[in-house]
Amino acid sequence: MRRRxxxxxxxxxxxxxxxxxxxVAIAWWAHSAVSFGYPLLYDxxxxxxxxxxxxxxxxxxxxxxxxxxxxxxxxxGALVAAINQGGEGLEALSYRPSLTSGxxxxxxxxxxxxxxxxxxxxxxxxxxxxxxLIGFAGTLxxxxxxxxxxxxxxxxxxxxxxxxxGLLIAIVALDTGEDSxxxxxxxxxxxxxxxxxxxxxxxxxxxxxxxxxLFLPLAVSMSLxxxxxxxxxxxxxxxxLPRR
Numbered sequence: 541m542r543r544r545x546x547x548x549x550x551x552x553x554x555x556x557x558x559x560x561x562x563x564v565a566i567a568w569w570a571h572s573a574v575s576f577g578y579p580l581l582y583d584x585x586x587x588x589x590x591x592x593x594x595x596x597x598x599x600x601x602x603x604x605x606x607x608x609x610x611x612x613x614x615x616x617g618a619l620v621a622a623i624n625q626g627g628e629g630l631e632a633l634s635y636r637p638s639l640t641s642g643x644x645x646x647x648x649x650x651x652x653x654x655x656x657x658x659x660x661x662x663x664x665x666x667x668x669x670x671x672x673l674i675g676f677a678g679t680l681x682x683x684x685x686x687x688x689x690x691x692x693x694x695x696x697x698x699x700x701x702x703x704x705x706g707l708l709i710a711i712v713a714l715d716t717g718e719d720s721x722x723x724x725x726x727x728x729x730x731x732x733x734x735x736x737x738x739x740x741x742x743x744x745x746x747x748x749x750x751x752x753x754l755f756l757p758l759a760v761s762m763s764l765x766x767x768x769x770x771x772x773x774x775x776x777x778x779x780x781l782p783r784r
Contacts, residue, residue, distance in 0.1 A: 551683050552691045555777060556698045558676040563702055563769035565669020567762045568662070570769075572624055576758055578616045582609070584757075590750045594740040600648060601744050603637025611635060612748060615646060619655070619745075624666075627652075627659035650735050651745045657730050676773060680780050690781040702770040705763070722752065 571577070582588070588609065595605040615633060622629040630652045634643035647655070683690070726736045738746045 547683075547686060547688045548691070551679055551688050555676065555679045555683070555690070556701065558672040558679060559698050559770055559773040559777075560701050560705065560766075561668055561672035562676055562773065563766045564705065565665055565672065566769040567765035568665060569669070570765055571758070571762060572620055575613070575617045575620055577761065579613055581754060581757060582613065585750055585753055587612075587748075587750045587754075591747055594747045595744065597741045598744060598747070599742055601644060601646075603641065603644065604635060604744050604747070606637045607635050616748060619748075623655060623659045623662055625659070626663055627656035630655055646744055646748075648743070651738065651743060654730070654734070654736050654738075655745075657734065661729065680777060683781055688781075690777055698770055698774055699767065702767050705766060 591612070592605050595601075598604065615635065618629070618633055622633070630647055631645065633646040635646060636643055682688070723737075726734075730736055740747050
């Protein structure tokens, strides 16, 4: 009995942490599977009009405004795939303004460098997510085997933590000014000397994303999936484990 009581605190804490990390990874995987809902957001945010306005102003690339909607959706999907593959294939992304023109690279070197850094973070998230799912399952099995009870407050604490993560994501996505949480977060993730901000007139990537307008609905959607995934994991835990 004493041993089980001693295990309750670390076991419940480990379950909560692994559930939260796994939920964040699940949210990314789920969004990647549906291309982050870009086809819907493309229309909802009038990205075609945005491209028509800013692509002709690009200082380094010509003709992107003449590409089709299908090509733009395909390029976004290829960007997501490349990021999920450690940045492999970013340099190969290209478009043709017309049937007779040659391929034009979508990304400039600075953009490739930035997206590779993003891909590194995604790779770390993938490893952490897989490890968290394994840890969650292992903790459940151990708790079941040892008769360790699930705290009644554990799901509430876990959902509160997931809500906190979701709110943080939303706050960062909302505050995109020069001296903003968005800028601060990028500097912490990539370093002060890393170029992560690109004007529409110099970056087809930024134009295609209509950054930062695209980030808010994605942040809200990601936050909701984090909450739902956390709740689902706790439902599994409540079904498997005795409760106190």
